[in-house]
Amino acid sequence: PADIRDAAQTRIRSPPAPITDVARLCVCDLLVAQCDVNCCCDPDCSAEDFSLFTSCSVPVVTGDSQLCSQKAAVYSLDVEANPPERIFKLIDQVNPSIFCIHATNYKQALYLKSPEIPTPENFDQLLDKFGGATFSAEPDSWNLDPDAQNPPDANETSRYEYGAPVQTEDAFLRLPSPVVSSWCSDANPAGFLVNQATKCIRSVSVEKCDSIQALSMLFYINSSILAVPKSSQMVNITVQSIVVQSLNGMRTLLSSSDVLRLPMVLDGLCINAVLGVNYHITHTDTGEIIEAAAAFVLGAISKEALSIEQSFEISFTQENTQPVPLSGNPGYVVGLPVRAGFQPQGYPFPAAFLNKHSQLTILHSTSTQDCLAAHGARAPVLFGYNMISGCKLRLTAAMKCQPLAQTLLDVLKGQSFPEYVASFGNSQAQDVLDWVPITQLLVSEQMISHTLQSSCQIPVSLGIEVKWTKYGSLVNPQAKIVNVTATITTTTLKQLPSGRERIIPITSSVVFTDISSPAEPSYKAWPTIDIKLPFDFFYPFV
Numbered sequence: 001p002a003d004i005r006d007a008a009q010t011r012i013r014s015p016p017a018p019i020t021d022v023a024r025l026c027v028c029d030l031l032v033a034q035c036d037v038n039c040c041c042d043p044d045c046s047a048e049d050f051s052l053f054t055s056c057s058v059p060v061v062t063g064d065s066q067l068c069s070q071k072a073a074v075y076s077l078d079v080e081a082n083p084p085e086r087i088f089k090l091i092d093q094v095n096p097s098i099f100c101i102h103a104t105n106y107k108q109a110l111y112l113k114s115p116e117i118p119t120p121e122n123f124d125q126l127l128d129k130f131g132g133a134t135f136s137a138e139p140d141s142w143n144l145d146p147d148a149q150n151p152p153d154a155n156e157t158s159r160y161e162y163g164a165p166v167q168t169e170d171a172f173l174r175l176p177s178p179v180v181s182s183w184c185s186d187a188n189p190a191g192f193l194v195n196q197a198t199k200c201i202r203s204v205s206v207e208k209c210d211s212i213q214a215l216s217m218l219f220y221i222n223s224s225i226l227a228v229p230k231s232s233q234m235v236n237i238t239v240q241s242i243v244v245q246s247l248n249g250m251r252t253l254l255s256s257s258d259v260l261r262l263p264m265v266l267d268g269l270c271i272n273a274v275l276g277v278n279y280h281i282t283h284t285d286t287g288e289i290i291e292a293a294a295a296f297v298l299g300a301i302s303k304e305a306l307s308i309e310q311s312f313e314i315s316f317t318q319e320n321t322q323p324v325p326l327s328g329n330p331g332y333v334v335g336l337p338v339r340a341g342f343q344p345q346g347y348p349f350p351a352a353f354l355n356k357h358s359q360l361t362i363l364h365s366t367s368t369q370d371c372l373a374a375h376g377a378r379a380p381v382l383f384g385y386n387m388i389s390g391c392k393l394r395l396t397a398a399m400k401c402q403p404l405a406q407t408l409l410d411v412l413k414g415q416s417f418p419e420y421v422a423s424f425g426n427s428q429a430q431d432v433l434d435w436v437p438i439t440q441l442l443v444s445e446q447m448i449s450h451t452l453q454s455s456c457q458i459p460v461s462l463g464i465e466v467k468w469t470k471y472g473s474l475v476n477p478q479a480k481i482v483n484v485t486a487t488i489t490t491t492t493l494k495q496l497p498s499g500r501e502r503i504i505p506i507t508s509s510v511v512f513t514d515i516s517s518p519a520e521p522s523y524k525a526w527p528t529i530d531i532k533l534p535f536d537f538f539y540p541f542v
Contacts, residue, residue: 022073023090028058032180037473040075040086051083052474062093068100069093158228159287162430165189166281166289168223169234173279175312176200176214186214190279190314192287193430197313206303209270214310215263217296220277225292237279237292245275245299261298270301279314290319327383328425331471331478334384336425338466338481340418341435360421361414362464363508365389371411371506378414381464381510383425383479390507397496401456412462412488412508421466421484441487461489461507470516482515 026041035045040056061073072093078085118126160166166173172189177198179185184200202214213219217239224234242254242261247269261272276297283289301308327336340360361378371391379389393408420435427434444457465485470477496502 022061022063022071023088025061025063025073026058027061040077040088041073047085048083050077050086053077053084053086054474056086064101064104066095066101067104068095068102070095158230160192160229160283160289161287162193163191164229166192167226167229169226170223173223173225173314174220175279175314176202176310177312184214184310192283193316195313195315195428197311199309199311201307202310203307204270204273204301204305206265206268206270206301206305209263209265209273209301212263215270215273217260217262217272217274217298220274220296221294225281225289227289228287235289235292237294239296240280240293241295243295243297245297247300247302251297268303272298273301273308274310275299275308276311277313279312281314281316282319283316284319326426327422328479330424330426331480332383332425332468334479335382337380338383339422339425339427340420340438341422341429342416342419360418360464362387362462362510363389363391363412363506365391370394371408376415381466383466383468384512386509386511388507388509390505393504393506395493395496395502395504397498397500401458401495405456405458408459408506409488411506412459413486417486421481423481424478436481436484438484438486441485443487443489444492456493456495457490458493459488459506460491460504461509463487463489463508464510465513466510467513467515469514477516 026039026043028036028039029042029044030036030039031044033044035049036042038053038055038057039045040050040053041058041061056075056077059075061075063070070093072091074089074091076087076089078087116122116126166189174186175188175190175196175198176184176186177188177196178200179188182201184202188198190196204212204215209215221237221239224236227233227235239257239260242257243251244254245251263270263273265271274296278295280293280295281289282291297311299308327333327339332338337359339358341358359380361380364377364379366373366377369390369392371393379387381387391411418438420437423434423436463486465483465487466481467483467485468479468481471480472478491504493504
């Protein structure tokens with residue numbers, strides 16, 4: 001019948017009911033029970049928090065982008081309001097592609113499979129499968145069985161990549177951290193080249209402290225690390241140092257770290273309990289782990305304590321290199337060096353550093369003020385400090401133009417002038433977007449002499465301008481570098497007559513410029529009246 005056919009066509013044309021509520025999705029909500037800066041979809045943020053936002057980090061939230069039609073949550077800020085307000089809209093978004101999904105009718109793919117209910121018949125099987133402490137974090141794709149059939153060159157080409165879990169002989173290297181609440185979870189794997197520092201709360205009982213694995217040193221060093229993934233080559237974790245902390249917080253470094261100190265109950269106290277672990281991993285440039293060490297902080301727990309706070313940290317260092325100090329976390333701290341680097345050929349990010357400290361440097365003034373003797377003397381550029389330095393060049397007629405120009409350029413810029421500067425004080429080399437390219441300019445000025453016959457162009461100054469802005473919350477803004485310009489100024493000199501000398505000053509300077517936009521006032525300015533008063537308005541007063 002016609003009515004049934006029309007109803008069927010209407011049902012086909014109408015989009016299916018949305019399965020995912022995009023109004024409740026929030027990909028930038030990272031902090032638990034806290035408001036994330038500039039996260040306009042964070043349910044933990046109040047109207048007062050929204051008034052301090054500068055923009056919405058995620059302006060549009062959608063579900064599956066392959067659907068033909070779906071709802072989209074749009075977030076924006078009304079900066080004209082007083083105070084600024086967040087604006088939320090729920091709109092219909094249509095996919096223009098002809099290859100799109102009209103309806104997700106395979107319901108089993110949208111939900112997790114219901115877990116198997118333990119019974120007397122399958123209890124032993126489930127216990128073997130899920131009885132371990134690490135079953136949930138070990139994907140099926142991790143095949144640690146050395147007897148498995150692999151290609152002949154599987155171990156030769158295998159290596160750790162950035163962010164990959166550091167594997168051990170039983171699972172992975174644990175770095176306990178808080179997950180949902182502040183309580184410690186031991187299922188957090190340490191990622192390769194990912195420096196982390198965590199703190200969490202551990203429930204303890206003094207009477208049973210010797211049986212709590214997380215309080216023992218063995219829990220953190222008893223599993224050897226795989227040198228490369230899926231290999232049989234092991235790297236043992238050595239004890240680098242042991243620090244003992246008393247109940248009042250005083251710390252003492254033990255002279256010997258060869259003897260393991262296991263937790264035990266003594267006079268109503270639990271002594272030798274692990275309060276902190278600091279891992280240090282050494283690796284090669286090909287992604288192979290060659291050394292692992294752990295530094296422990298052991299302490300005593302009184303019988304009144306029901307929980308303790310543990311701290312964990314892990315850092316990575318490439319062999320034959322020195323650890324690179326940070327200059328802030330995340331924003332730069334005034335007085336700390338500006339971090340810089342250059343991008344070698346074949347690398348996708350600024351992986352190589354200028355020197356052992358990876359800093360932007362300028363010419364360092366010496367007591368003799370001789371430019372030719374100052375070659376190699378550098379001073380780090382400190383964030384927020386305007387600096388100027390220089391030297392004097394004694395020019396004679398015997399000096400050749402081209403070697404002199406190259407020498408002065410090396411004096412001003414150093415052996416390897418950087419190509420990039422880190423936006424933040426803790427920018428990592430693999431975060432490509434956190435590195436700002438240095439714009440290099442060349443400016444020429446004329447100096448004319450009436451008695452000389454041939455001319456020569458030499459660099460006489462290097463001026464570096466660093467533009468930075470306040471980034472993030474107005475309550476705790478972070479310093480971020482957004483632009484760096486290096487200007488080389490050259491001058492034209494003409495050859496001196498024989499026996500004549502000339503002194504030329506060579507200068508290098510750094511200027512920091514704050515380009516942050518001023519905060520909007522929370523009140524309207526009083527109106528002004530542009531008129532002239534009569535000359536005797538205040539008579540008889542002057």
